[in-house]
Amino acid sequence: MAEQKATVKIRQVASAAGRYKDQRQTLIGLKLNKIGRVSILQDTPAVRGMIKKVGHLVVVEGN
Numbered sequence: 001m002a003e004q005k006a007t008v009k010i011r012q013v014a015s016a017a018g019r020y021k022d023q024r025q026t027l028i029g030l031k032l033n034k035i036g037r038v039s040i041l042q043d044t045p046a047v048r049g050m051i052k053k054v055g056h057l058v059v060v061e062g063n
Contacts, residue, residue: 005042005043006042006043007040007041007042007043008040008041008042008043008047008048008051008060009038009039009040009060009061009062010030010032010038010039010041010051010058010059010060010061011036011037011038011039011058011059011061012027012032012033012034012035012036012037012057012058013035013036013057013058013059014035014056014057014058015035015057016033016057019057022053023053023054023057026050026053026054027054027057027058029050030047030050030051030054030058032058038061
């Protein structure tokens, strides 16, 4: 059987308006760009770093 990859579910809770361009681009990289959008991504160190960068704009939800 194939090993199941760990995932992380994130939801955007604040607007990217008025934020630095790199934070807006990070949200787009996380497949988020509007309040309320939810994205389920593989739990990798790169994704965790992106979440940390925009942690004030997103919430990590349980899977």
